[in-house]
Amino acid sequence: GAGVSQSPRYKVAKRGQDVALRCDPISGHVSLFWYQQALGQGPEFLTYFQNEAQLDKSGLPSDRFFAERPEGSVSTLKIQRTQQEDSAVYLCASTLRGQFGNTIYFGEGSWLTVV
């Protein structure tokens, strides 16, 4: 596709449920990022992949959060045993390479509400 595609766009989960959020980056983009954006805040970095390798997961808030990109293209962010504080927009972004000068393209986000 032309841009970064995320699904589902909206997800309501009951507290304690597991959720999986999918990201399709722009074709050929090596680097992929996940961000979390709480209401009224700027996005916060969660994790970074270069191809299938997860090079940085320093922003994942707890061990309930897990991300993978097994074939170096599509990525899934999984949240286990969701809590109300997990309610946020989860943004995926990709870039040709995570290097100097490359533009980062963001998806429209997956809006997660935990009730």
Add this chain to the structure above:
Amino acid sequence: AQSVSQHNHHVILSEAASLELGCNYSYGGTVNLFWYVQYPGQHLQLLLKYFSGDPLVKGIKGFEAEFIKSKFSFNLRKPSVQWSDTAEYFCAVTGSGNTGKLIFGQGTTLQVKP
């Protein structure tokens, strides 16, 4: 600690007014600076970026920003705003090694009255 501070949380302007949104950062070492815009219901889009060179950077839609290293600032400006500029604006910083790991400010909501 690395951080970005945007001073204005909500700005209301009339069309044709001039705009300046403040951004200050705290980051050790060489920085790359960005302004992103998010129109209602749309994804984050890059307005402009500074990596090196001329500290006055021009972006899309008539926006510009000035990097003042001594003040750790990267303020966004536009001489004359339009109703279509109504959006949320985010300042972000990253180090020179990885331009994808961005640290964002909390955003400024701009409302332009027709």
